[in-house]
Amino acid sequence: xxxxxxxxxxxxxxxxxxxxxxxxxxxxxxxxxxxxxxxxxxxxxxxxxxxxxxxxxxxxxxxxxxxxxxxxxxxxxxxxxxxxxxxxxxxxxxxxxxxxxxxxxxxxxxxxxxx
Amino acid sequence: xxxxxxxxxxxxxxxxxxxxxxxxxxxxxxxxxxxxxxxxxxxxxxxxxxxxxxxxxxxxxxxxxxxxxxxxxxxxxxxxxxxxxxxxxxxxxxxxxxxxxxxxxxxxxxx
Numbered sequence: 661x662x663x664x665x666x667x668x669x670x671x672x673x674x675x676x677x678x679x680x681x682x683x684x685x686x687x688x689x690x691x692x693x694x695x696x697x698x699x700x701x702x703x704x705x706x707x708x709x710x711x712x713x714x715x716x717x718x719x720x721x722x723x724x725x726x727x728x729x730x731x732x733x734x735x736x737x738x739x740x741x742x743x744x745x746x747x748x749x750x751x752x753x754x755x756x757x758x759x760x761x762x763x764x765x766x767x768x769x770x771x772x773x774x775x
Numbered sequence: 776x777x778x779x780x781x782x783x784x785x786x787x788x789x790x791x792x793x794x795x796x797x798x799x800x801x802x803x804x805x806x807x808x809x810x811x812x813x814x815x816x817x818x819x820x821x822x823x824x825x826x827x828x829x830x831x832x833x834x835x836x837x838x839x840x841x842x843x844x845x846x847x848x849x850x851x852x853x854x855x856x857x858x859x860x861x862x863x864x865x866x867x868x869x870x871x872x873x874x875x876x877x878x879x880x881x882x883x884x885x886x
Contacts, residue, residue: 664818693874695874695876700878701878702864702876702877702878702879703864703866703874703876704876705873705874708874718873718874719873750818750819752819761806761807761826762824763809763821763824764809764819764821764866764874765821766811766818766819766820766821767818768817768818769816769817769818771816
C-alpha cells in the first residue's frame with residue numbers, strides 16, 4: 661500500500677513566521693502535490709512537482725514556495741505566514757512522469773492555524 | 776478553466792438503499808476522472824479512477840461511469856451501509872497539468 665506521511669496533523673504558528681510542512685511518500689512516485697482545502701472552496705492546487713528539483717505552480721501559489729531535494733520528500737514553505745493561510749493542507753503523490761493517468765494517494769493532512 | 780460541480784452537496788439515505796452521486800465538469804478534454812472518499816478530519820482515499828477512454832469502473836459495491844461528451848460522471852453505491860458515511864469528491868486533471876476538484880457530496884447513511 662502507498663504511504664504518504666505528513667509530518668504534523670496539527671500545527672499552530674504566529675503571523676510572520678516561516679512555516680515548513682513536510683511530506684514523504686514511500687512508493688517511488690514521480691509526482692507530488694500540495695493542496696489546501698477550505699470550506700466551500702474545496703481542494704485547490706498550490707504547487708506540484710514531477711521530478712526532483714522540478715516544480716510547477718498550481719492555482720494558488722502566492723505566499724508559498726516548495727522544495728523537492730529528494731524524490732520521496734516534498735516540502736511546502738510559507739515564507740511569512742498570514743492568517744488567511746489558516747487551512748487544511750493535503751499532500752498527494754502519484755506515479756508517472758508528467759502524465760496524470762495514475763491515481764493520486766493522499767496523506768492525512770495538516771491542519772494549520774496562523775494566529 | 777475547468778469547473779467541477781457536485782450535486783447534491785449533502786445526501787441522507789436509510790441503510791440498504793442504492794444511491795447515485797453526480798459530478799459534472801465543463802471541459803471534456805480530460806485524461807481521467809477520479810473519485811475519492813474523505814472522512815472527517817482526514818485525507819482523501821482513492822476509490823476509483825476512470826481513464827478518458829473508459830465508460831465504467833467497478834470496485835465492490837461501487838460503480839463509476841464517465842460520459843465525456845456530456846461532461847458527467849456518476850458514482851453508484853449499492854446497498855449502502857453506515858460505514859459509507861463520508862464526503863465523496865471527484866477530481867479531473869486537465870491537459871495543462873492542473874487538477875480540479877468538486878466541493879463534494881456529504882453522505883449520511885442512517886442505520
